[in-house]
Amino acid sequence: MANIPVTPLLAMIRKDLQLFFSDRRSVIVSFVVPIAIGAFFGSIFSGPGDNAEPARIAIAVIDQDGSAISKAIVTGLQSDRNLKVATPAEAEARDAVKRGRTAVGVIIPKNFGDAAGKAFFGGGAKPDVNLVYDPSRNTELAMVRGIMTQHIMDAVSREMFGGAMGKQYVEKSLPEIESSKMPAEQKAVLLQLLRSVQGVYNQPAGAGGRPQGVTMPYAVHEEAMTAGSNVAYNGYAHSFAGMGIQFLLFAMANLGVEMLLERQRGLWRRLRSAPVSRFTLLTGKAASGSIISFLILTVCFAFAMIVFKVRIQGSVVGFLGVAIACSIMASSFGLLVAALGNSPATARGITTLAVLMMVMLGGAWVPTFVFPAWLQQFTLIVPVRWAVDGLDATTWRGVGLAGALAPIGVLLAFAAAFGALAASRFKWEEA
Amino acid sequence: MLTINHLRKSYGPLVAVDDVSFSVERGQLVGLLGPNGAGKTTTVSMVAGLVTPDTGDVLVGGAALRGDTDPKKRQIGLVPQDLALYDELSARANLRFFGALYDLSGAALDKAIAAALELVGLADRERDLVKTFSGGMKRRLNLAAGLLHDPDILLLDEPTVGVDPQSRNAIFDNLEELKRRGKALLYTTHYMEEVERLADRIVVIDHGGVIADDTLSGLLNGDGSRSALEAETRPRTLEAVFLTLTGRSLRD
Ligand SMILES: Nc1ncnc2c1ncn2[C@@H]1O[C@H](COP(=O)(O)OP(=O)(O)OP(=O)(O)O)[C@@H](O)[C@H]1O
Ligand SMILES: [Mg+2]
Numbered sequence: 001m002a003n004i005p006v007t008p009l010l011a012m013i014r015k016d017l018q019l020f021f022s023d024r025r026s027v028i029v030s031f032v033v034p035i036a037i038g039a040f041f042g043s044i045f046s047g048p049g050d051n052a053e054p055a056r057i058a059i060a061v062i063d064q065d066g067s068a069i070s071k072a073i074v075t076g077l078q079s080d081r082n083l084k085v086a087t088p089a090e091a092e093a094r095d096a097v098k099r100g101r102t103a104v105g106v107i108i109p110k111n112f113g114d115a116a117g118k119a120f121f122g123g124g125a126k127p128d129v130n131l132v133y134d135p136s137r138n139t140e141l142a143m144v145r146g147i148m149t150q151h152i153m154d155a156v157s158r159e160m161f162g163g164a165m166g167k168q169y170v171e172k173s174l175p176e177i178e179s180s181k182m183p184a185e186q187k188a189v190l191l192q193l194l195r196s197v198q199g200v201y202n203q204p205a206g207a208g209g210r211p212q213g214v215t216m217p218y219a220v221h222e223e224a225m226t227a228g229s230n231v232a233y234n235g236y237a238h239s240f241a242g243m244g245i246q247f248l249l250f251a252m253a254n255l256g257v258e259m260l261l262e263r264q265r266g267l268w269r270r271l272r273s274a275p276v277s278r279f280t281l282l283t284g285k286a287a288s289g290s291i292i293s294f295l296i297l298t299v300c301f302a303f304a305m306i307v308f309k310v311r312i313q314g315s316v317v318g319f320l321g322v323a324i325a326c327s328i329m330a331s332s333f334g335l336l337v338a339a340l341g342n343s344p345a346t347a348r349g350i351t352t353l354a355v356l357m358m359v360m361l362g363g364a365w366v367p368t369f370v371f372p373a374w375l376q377q378f379t380l381i382v383p384v385r386w387a388v389d390g391l392d393a394t395t396w397r398g399v400g401l402a403g404a405l406a407p408i409g410v411l412l413a414f415a416a417a418f419g420a421l422a423a424s425r426f427k428w429e430e431a
Numbered sequence: 432m433l434t435i436n437h438l439r440k441s442y443g444p445l446v447a448v449d450d451v452s453f454s455v456e457r458g459q460l461v462g463l464l465g466p467n468g469a470g471k472t473t474t475v476s477m478v479a480g481l482v483t484p485d486t487g488d489v490l491v492g493g494a495a496l497r498g499d500t501d502p503k504k505r506q507i508g509l510v511p512q513d514l515a516l517y518d519e520l521s522a523r524a525n526l527r528f529f530g531a532l533y534d535l536s537g538a539a540l541d542k543a544i545a546a547a548l549e550l551v552g553l554a555d556r557e558r559d560l561v562k563t564f565s566g567g568m569k570r571r572l573n574l575a576a577g578l579l580h581d582p583d584i585l586l587l588d589e590p591t592v593g594v595d596p597q598s599r600n601a602i603f604d605n606l607e608e609l610k611r612r613g614k615a616l617l618y619t620t621h622y623m624e625e626v627e628r629l630a631d632r633i634v635v636i637d638h639g640g641v642i643a644d645d646t647l648s649g650l651l652n653g654d655g656s657r658s659a660l661e662a663e664t665r666p667r668t669l670e671a672v673f674l675t676l677t678g679r680s681l682r683d
Contacts, residue, residue, distance in 0.1 A: 005534065007531050007534050007535070007536045008531055008532050008534065010531070011527070011528050011531030011532065012528075014528075015517070015520070015524070015528045018519075018520060018524060019517060019519055019520065022519040022520070023519065265513055265514070265515060266511045266512065266513025266514070266515035267515045267516070267517070269476075269479075269481055269509065269511045269513070269515060270509065270511060270515045270529060270532075270576065270577075271532065272479075272480065272481045272499075273479040273480060273481060273504070273507065273508075273509040274504065274529075274532035274533055275499070275500050275501060275502060275504040275505055275533070276499070276500065276532055277499050277500045278499060429481070429482050429483065
């Protein structure tokens with residue numbers, strides 16, 4: 001490698017770029033399609049933007065009880081900012097859930113308030129609240145369950161510590177407890193509790209207003225941990241990274257297939273008859289592939305930055321490093337396709353599948369944090385995972401250069417491995 | 432100029448080329464004939480450095496060719512059997528790329544492209560995409576691409592397949608001009624009349640081995656090595672000689 005053959009190398013790169021840009025379809029697939037799909041996924045997964053309302057969960061509440069408690073629960077749910085509450089008839093609610101228009105139907109059965117009041121102080125069976133839900137919306141079901149717990153506790157305790165029902169209940173319970181066969185010590189404690197509750201009721205009204213009941217002993221302040229305290233998570237950052245990577249991999253798989261076509265058409269015979277080393281031939285391909293990949297990724301990101309306000313919140317150098325390492329990895333993947341492939345048609349089919357698997361497991365479609373834990377571990381063997389994580393880190397997570405070093409290193413290691421395997425398996429004899 | 436010394440190449444049990452030796456001098460065109468699968472392309476590929484021989488040497492100007500980057504490869508130009516061109520690029524872009532592989536650039540490259548296009552009569556079409564060319568034009572461009580770096584030795588593997596008589600004659604004129612310029616040409620073909628017209632010497636190979644190496648008149652008139660029977664039914668055309676030498680059974 002004493003003197004690098006500059007002229008042949010530059011000519012190879014120039015030729016591959018000319019060929020790439022002369023194929024209108026490949027240009028559209030590489031530049032327009034990832035932007036379109038990235039925008040689509042971004043709009044789905046984007047967090048609350050500047051003025052975007054969080055999406056409310058549609059639920060239906062059917063109050064078959066009509067007690068003070070059940071009415072308070074309905075009011076509580078209606079005032080919750082996470083919910084969009086409708087109050088249809090039961091049959092209508094069940095139908096809406098079945099059709100997917102409503103995530104969860106909450107049915108408060110007859111006598112719920114009464115039974116809940118009794119159960120609150122430990123006497124009597126706990127009443128049911130019936131939930132009907134759309135099985136495809138388990139996450140929303142879990143959220144509704146949590147939100148509902150809060151409002152039911154609120155309503156029941158408020159009633160029991162201040163409402164007419166509570167007062168009645170206490171007055172009725174005191175003699176019952178006194179005559180019960182409860183152990184003496186426990187009886188004394190319970191009586192003392194109820195008498196002091198009675199004391200609350202008998203206070204003159206107006207002094208401190210209505211008692212509050214049991215409330216949640218905390219309020220939640222949510223702060224998304226991203227680049228800066230006032231920078232919103234931008235779902236487009238992830239989706240454009242993912243789609244950019246997917247389509248640059250497609251472009252590189254295609255580059256490999258094109259090499260097989262070059263061989264089939266005898267072009268590789270011409271290349272090999274020139275006094276150019278095997279190393280130079282592969283390096284030329286790797287270089288042009290890396291340039292094309294880098295262009296696809298940067299055009300994709302530039303679009304996201306201009307149109308969707310995606311920002312490189314972390315290290316710009318780290319971002320470029322990850323992008324370049326990812327491009328080199330992808331182009332050496334293209335060489336591998338050329339080395340291992342036989343006929344262009346079968347190679348195209350197999351590599352399309354391989355790319356789809358890689359981007360799916362690498363978290364280019366949906367972020368890997370939604371994967372089960374074992375899969376999150378497993379996907380570390382997929383180079384795309386490192387590319388996506390590296391780009392996420394340097395864009396919306398706002399991580400500095402140090403955070404980009406591991407992805408860069410791993411991607412370059414993959415590139416070296418792919419390149420070495422390609423070089424060793426490449427069919428050099430042009431019979 | 433080009434000497435082929437005991438070349439041998441086998442693919443598994445199949446011996447594709449078996450101890451082939453001959454040479455091509457400056458200003459000479461040697462016709463390489465043989466039935467399908469005789470080993471012509473394999474021989475040419477070994478000369479061009481595309482296939483490594485199992486044994487034997489290719490000597491260029493007396494020195495053996497060694498390795499991919501041997502500078503002596505510059506003295507060899509290959510015109511492959513396939514139309515090895517990029518359809519999506521212009522004629523000029525194709526030639527610029529192939530020339531650059533031989534380290535040509537700048538004014539030297541421009542001059543070489545102009546000369547090669549001039550020779551094959553495509554100068555006025557240099558900006559057009561190759562995919563708009565006719566079969567004959569592509570053949571001529573295929574030839575031009577092998578000539579760019581002004582090699583001393585030209586390897587032509589069936590350069591006239593699918594070409595009309597006009598283009599064929601144009602190519603023959605080109606080859607005769609190259610001979611006059613002192614190039615050594617190794618020419619593979621299945622068309623006997625091409626060899627009759629162009630070749631100074633004819634090498635016939637079959638089953639990987641050389642079975643004749645003579646001038647046209649030497650082959651037509653036979654020589655002492657022939658049996659009395661063959662001498663009696665002495666063939667008068669090269670095709671008849673060829674069939675006598677290689678037999679009439681189908682190959683491949
Ligand atoms: N890569 C290869 N692997 C296995 N066998 C091969 C390979 N290349 C050539 N052969 C065999 O070697 C023999 C010689 O082939 P070659 O292409 O040199 O013949 P040819 O004289 O050029 O034939 P044609 O006139 O059909 O072009 C044939 O039997 C062919 O099948
Ligand atoms: Mg052949």
